[in-house]
Amino acid sequence: MNNIGRNSFDIGYMDTLAGGDSYLHRLDPRAKLITAFLFIVAVVSFGRYAVFALIPFLVYPAVMISLGGLPYGYLLKKVLVVSPFAIVIGIFNPLMDREIVMQIGGIGISGGWISFASILLRFVLTVSAALIVIALTGFNTVCLALTKLGVPRPFVVQLMFFYRYLFVLTDEAERMVRARSLRTFDAGAMRFKTFVPLIGHLLLRTLDRAERIYLAMRCRGFDGRIPMIRSLRIHFREVAFVTGWAVLFTVLRCYNIPLLLGSLVTEAFR
Amino acid sequence: MSHHIVEAQDLHYTYPDGTRGLSGVSFRISHGESVALVGENGAGKSTLLLHLNGYLAATRGTVRIGDYPLTSKNLHAVRRAVGMVFQNSDDQLFMPTVFDDVAFGPLNLGLSEVEVELRVAQSLETVGAGHLRKRPPYKLSQGEKRSVAIATVLAMSPDILVMDEPTASLDPMSRSRLIELLKTFRHTKIIATHDLDMAADLCERTIVLHQGKVTADGPTIELFRDEGLLHRSSLEKPLRMQKCPVCSSRAD
Known part of the structure; x- marks a missing residue:
């Protein structure tokens, strides 16, 4: 068995998901794209040791996935597939940055581990945001929205062709790998x-x-x-959608909600 | 209506690596004719087809499409007049959906959106693929891909249809459907193929290429009776003209 074909089939599944018919599916792709962009900017703009302040941002993927009726498991798997990149980027932090910045139950946690956790969390947030947009919109409509938002055409055309021929290329690679494995008897x-x-x-x-x-x-x-030929329209609901999320992201960016909650709780018990 | 004429005069072409493609090909195809281009692998069929829409420029000799001798100046007009259906439909269908793909040519011609919609609907209807308009091309079957590829060309309303192996990799039913469809077209048709049965069905005239030269040019049935000629060109009689292996009686 080889899994090149299975993976490419899986990517095609994103388009099947995009064929759904929820409130989020019907939204103008530009609104979803802008919201995802704002989300990613907000997440990335935190300092390197931010972990707890990032956690409330999980509300965005959670809400989008549930309202859009997307399969959690499938998206999670897709995030895991690309996770090695993030791990490679962050894995040296715990080795380089050994200064203890926090004590949990007597165990000292170094800055490196915290920034590593921060990288992983940001990675999960940003990648899932991107996947959600595609799963709710379809890759080609995302490309169209990019054009309408003024992204340079050559760039969008490259993306479109990449997506169109990804399937042809994986098919071809799969056939070659199969041809090779059928004539390799040590099966190594x-x-x-x-x-x-x-x-x-x-x-x-x-x-x-x-x-x-x-x-x-x-x-x-x-x-x-x-x-x-495509006509896209921005209605009130698109404006409301983008504004609503933008306000929430701003609040989450400016106030450390878990910290505030924590201090409220400790305050109450004092 | 002289603009449906295709004429080649003493075409020579040598590939950059020195391989000889064509060595002196001449013919004249007039309005509404349906011509099969046959020959062994590497005889120069595809090379010749690529000259007809100006993709390859002859080292020597000229191509005339209708009133224009083919030059780099009128390439646009020629490509509009000559619709080309490629052997591999995946090369031809590059847009995200079937609709976008069929609309690609007409939009490039600068037609209005309403007209484009109309043309797309008509061409898809003609090839019986109206129901596929929203599908992404990579999810279609080979037969469907071929139909859509033909629709993309029809949407440009060309005068001349050039096809490279249109029946290759189709199942027998799709093949028959395609032949029936092509029979209904009034365009001048040039079809490069190894499928001699299809050639016998569709084309009253056949040009045989061998090592970059025209070795025969005449009525299809007559040429296909000439076993010596077919043998020299690595071809075999169409099945319908061979002895029946079961009852051993000659079919023609």
Whole structure:
């Protein structure tokens, strides 16, 4: 068994989710995109040792997932798939930064571990926000919204083509891997010696294909612009949606809610 | 109506790596003709097709499409007149949805949105793919992809249809449907293929290419009876013209 194909199928599942019909699905994609962007900016703007102040931000993914009727488990799995990147970025923090900044039950916690936790938490928040937008909107509509928001066209076109041919490319890679494994009888992992020409071959095929696609585009009058017919409208509900979340993010950014709650509780018991 | 004419005069083409593609190809296809282009693998069929829409420029010789000799100046007009259906539909369908893909050409021609909608609906209807308009192309079957690929070309309302192996990788039913569909088109058609049965069905005329040269050009049925010619071109008689293996009687 190999799982290249399964993964690409999984990405296609995002589009199936985007075909849903909830309040959030019907919202103009630009509203969702802007909200996600504000969310990510707010999360990223915290200092390196922020952990508890970030926790209330979990409310955004939680609300979006429940209102949009998205599967928690599936999204969580997708977040885990990319998590090694975040772990690699943060893993050295505990080694470099050994200054004890906090005591929990007599165990000293160094600044490194806290910043590591902070990186992981931010990673979960931002990646899930991005995934949620795609799962509620569909990748291509996200691209369209990007164009309408003034993101440079070449960039959006690249994204669209990436998404369109991701499936073709994984199919091709899968066929090559299968062809190789059917003729490898020791069933071991792929050796470097076979891996390199395989990747090289895939690249050459891709270049050939790119040439053919470009030809097909030129044949139909391509001149650098990708025209599409879509009408998008901003209604009151979009404005309300963006404003509501923006206010909440601002409040969560300016006030450390867990700290305030904590001090309220200790105050009450005193 | 002279603009449906395709004429090649003494076309020569050598690939940058020195491989000979074409060595002196000449023919004239007139309005409304349906012509099969047959030949062994590497005979130069695809190379020739790529000259017809100006993708490759001949090293020597000229191509005339209708009133224009093909030059870099009128490339746009020529590409509008010559609709090309590629062998691999995945190369042709690059937009996110079937609708966007079919609309791509007409929008580039600068048509109004209303007209584009109309053209898309008509072309999809013609190929019987109206129900696929919202689907992403990568989720379609090979047969559906081929139909949509043809619709993308029809939406440009070309005068001349050029097809590279249209029946390749289709199941028998999809293949028959495609042949029936192509029969209804009034365009000038040039079809490169190994499917000689389809050629016999669709094309009254056949051009045989062999090592970059035209070795025969004439009525399809006559050429397909010439076993020597077919053999030299690594081809075999269409199945319907072969002896029946079960009852051993000749079908034609």
